Each structure stands twice: as C-alpha cells, then as structure tokens.
Amino acid sequence: MPTYSTAVWQPIIPYCVISIVVVVCLLAVGLQLIYIIGIFSRLVFHTSRNGSESSDSTAALTSSLPPPVSIIVCAWNELENLQTLLPLLDSQVYPTFEVLVMDDRSTDGSRQFLEQAVGELPHLRFIRIDREHEHVTPKKYALTTGIRNAAHDIILLTDADCEPASEYWLAGMVAQLDEPEKEIVLGFGAYKREKDGWINRLIRYETLFTAIQYLSMALTGLPYMGVGRNLMYRRQLFLENKGFYSHIRVLGGDDDLFINEVATSRNVAVSLHTTTFTYSKPKATFAEWWHQKQRHLSVGKYYRTSHKFWLGLLSLSHILSWLTGPVVGVITLVGVLDTGFSALVNQPDGRLLVIASGLFLLRVLLFWVIVGRISYRLGHTVNWPTIPVMDLVLAVYYAIMGFVTLRPRSKKRKITWK
Numbered sequence: 001m002p003t004y005s006t007a008v009w010q011p012i013i014p015y016c017v018i019s020i021v022v023v024v025c026l027l028a029v030g031l032q033l034i035y036i037i038g039i040f041s042r043l044v045f046h047t048s049r050n051g052s053e054s055s056d057s058t059a060a061l062t063s064s065l066p067p068p069v070s071i072i073v074c075a076w077n078e079l080e081n082l083q084t085l086l087p088l089l090d091s092q093v094y095p096t097f098e099v100l101v102m103d104d105r106s107t108d109g110s111r112q113f114l115e116q117a118v119g120e121l122p123h124l125r126f127i128r129i130d131r132e133h134e135h136v137t138p139k140k141y142a143l144t145t146g147i148r149n150a151a152h153d154i155i156l157l158t159d160a161d162c163e164p165a166s167e168y169w170l171a172g173m174v175a176q177l178d179e180p181e182k183e184i185v186l187g188f189g190a191y192k193r194e195k196d197g198w199i200n201r202l203i204r205y206e207t208l209f210t211a212i213q214y215l216s217m218a219l220t221g222l223p224y225m226g227v228g229r230n231l232m233y234r235r236q237l238f239l240e241n242k243g244f245y246s247h248i249r250v251l252g253g254d255d256d257l258f259i260n261e262v263a264t265s266r267n268v269a270v271s272l273h274t275t276t277f278t279y280s281k282p283k284a285t286f287a288e289w290w291h292q293k294q295r296h297l298s299v300g301k302y303y304r305t306s307h308k309f310w311l312g313l314l315s316l317s318h319i320l321s322w323l324t325g326p327v328v329g330v331i332t333l334v335g336v337l338d339t340g341f342s343a344l345v346n347q348p349d350g351r352l353l354v355i356a357s358g359l360f361l362l363r364v365l366l367f368w369v370i371v372g373r374i375s376y377r378l379g380h381t382v383n384w385p386t387i388p389v390m391d392l393v394l395a396v397y398y399a400i401m402g403f404v405t406l407r408p409r410s411k412k413r414k415i416t417w418k
Helices: 004-009 015-040 053-062 079-090 110-118 138-149 169-175 198-220 235-240 256-262 286-302 305-339 341-345 348-377 384-406
Strands: 069-075 097-104 124-129 154-159 162-164 184-186 189-191 231-234 268-270 278-280
Touching: 015 198, 015 305, 015 348, 069 079, 069 138, 069 169, 079 097, 079 110, 079 124, 079 162, 097 110, 097 138, 110 124, 124 138, 138 235, 154 162, 154 169, 154 235, 184 198, 184 256, 189 198, 198 268, 198 286, 198 305, 198 348, 198 384, 231 235, 231 256, 256 286, 286 305, 286 384, 305 348, 305 384, 348 384
Parallel strands: 069 097, 069 154, 097 124, 184 268, 189 278
Antiparallel strands: 154 231, 162 278, 184 231
C-alpha cells in the first residue's frame, strides 16, 4: 500500500511511477558516488613520483642525463599566436630541446615571420607544408610530418593558441617520464579567464570536468584520451603503432584517438603541477564553442568499447541523478511536512524516499567538495561557490550533447584544418 507521502501525489503521479523514480535515483546516485569517491578523488590525493609536485621541474633539470625534447606546434594562419607563443617556448629552462613549427599552407605572413624568427630564437626551426593531401586530414599530415622529422625522440605537443604557464613547463612534463615504462604524459590544458560571463564560465567548467575525467581515469588505470594542447609521448610509440593510420581520415582525434589506442595502465603518467599547465584563449561566442565541442565529441564513437561504456555510464548517471534527485527530494519533503519525519521512516517506501534523498544530497556535497579541491589544485579553474550550479548545467549539457552527437546526420561536413 502507498504511504501518506506517496498518497499525497497519487492524484498527480501514479504510485508505480514514483517507485520507478526512486529506484532510478538510487541506482544513478550510487553510480555517481562510485565515480566521485573511487575515481575523481584520486586527483586530490595523487603525488608525484619525485615527491612533492613542486620538485618535478628541479628533478628533471638535475637529472644526470635529461633527455632532449622536440616541442611541435602545428599552425595554419596563426601569425599573431605564434608571435606570442614562440618566445615563451624558446625561453624554457631546459638543457636540450627544439621548437619545431609545422607551417601548414599559411597565407597570413607566418612563413615570413618564421624565417625571421629562426635567426632570433636559437631553439626554433620550421617546416613548410605547401599542399593538402587527399588521403589524410591536414593537421594529421602536419603532425605526422613533424614527428617523423623531429630531432629528438620525446615529443611534446601544444597548439599555436596556447601559452605555457611557466618557463618550467617542459622540465615539469619530462619529469613524469621517470620510469622506462612511461611513454605518455597527460597534461592539463586550461582556458583563460576572459570576461566573467556565462560562456567563459561554462567553457572553463566543462574543460575542468573533462580533465577530471581523463586524468583520474588514467590514475585509475583506464587512460582513454589526452589533449593536444598539452601532451607528451615518445616518438617510438607513435611509429610502432603506425601513428594516426587507423583514423587517418577522421576529422579530429589526433590527440584523443591516438591515446585511446596506445595508452595502457602502465605506460601513462599525469602532470598536475601548475607550472606544467597550458592556457588558451576560449571561444568568444557560444556558437563557436558549440561547433568545436560537437567536433571533439564526434570522435568518441571511435573509442574502445570499454571506454565508451564507462564514459556513457558516467554521463547517464549524472543526467539521471539530477533528473530524479530533486523530484525525490520534493516528494520526501512533502511527506515530512505532511506527517513528520519519524512516521515517514517507519514505512518501507518512506525509508527508501529518505535514503534516496539523503544520497542525492550527499552526492551533491561530495561533488562540490572534491571538484572544488581539484579545481584549487588545477589553478583555481572555476569559482568554488558556482560548482553546484555548474553541476546541474553540466547534466543538461550532457543530455543535449548526447542527443546532438548520436542523431543521424544528413549532410557530410567539409573537412577543415582544425
């Protein structure tokens, strides 16, 4: 028999529907707690293998034989960004490295600038690509050419519109390759605080939560992606796995699809010190960012089946938690106001309502605390008081993006460079 609390809603919502909502809430929130406590929290407690994270850069520099590194930047009409970025890369505090720019058919004066900059920046050289190739997307061709022509075996990637957080970015990333089995280092690529509007907040929050996922999953032993704004790997790993061959005509995926294929629980390290981050200027409008995210998420269908399962479960449980949690909370509150808390918990379905409501509240608080602590560790990426609101916004975002990404497309989009 329905209790008083569910009976109050009987004229509006059938009892069986309320029961289903409660069960779904319990399952979804339970899964969320597993992700938050069992996976995300690893980023809070992770420490560098060299001891303190702040010692990473020093450890790399004091190593008896610090390995030489090739920093590769692919650029298509990025003159203004290159003028800002290249001096920052050239001034990295590290014994032996090169900065290799792949100038892909630029028409904005990039070539002339690079020809002049080579004489001014001692670590810089560039390769000009003069034509597009039908069998491969332009950026993957540029990256492949750059990696094959790099002077050194360790490759550090960033984008032309990025800036390293410090002159110890390179040294700090290399410090994570402190074991022979480590072949990949995943870094954090944040977005700058521009105008403190809702678009900038959304971009920074979504970027933070994406980083929380791929960094914490890597620490759990399930690495599935990296970001080309801040990514390091060994050239031998790239060549042995035929580079981007398996997804050579897929627009995008030069970072996440490659890592999805070659990363294992043993060969991946992460870099969490603020000196090793990169910062990019975010998109100025929602339309620009939305187009970018659609392209990024569209390559997810090429992930390993196990990765798609765990990521899908995370997104679905996030959506369902916010879809059912507030509903269960309102029903519970009405029941408490109607007959009192003690009477409510004395009924079996009343106890389930209280448990489901309590777990949802616990989930919101734990998410707030843990994501807030991670944000603090990753350079105060988002404002702590806004996290619960952005948590809800993220659930809506997942639902919309899931629909947009999974729906069939009638037109084939023209391949562009980025």
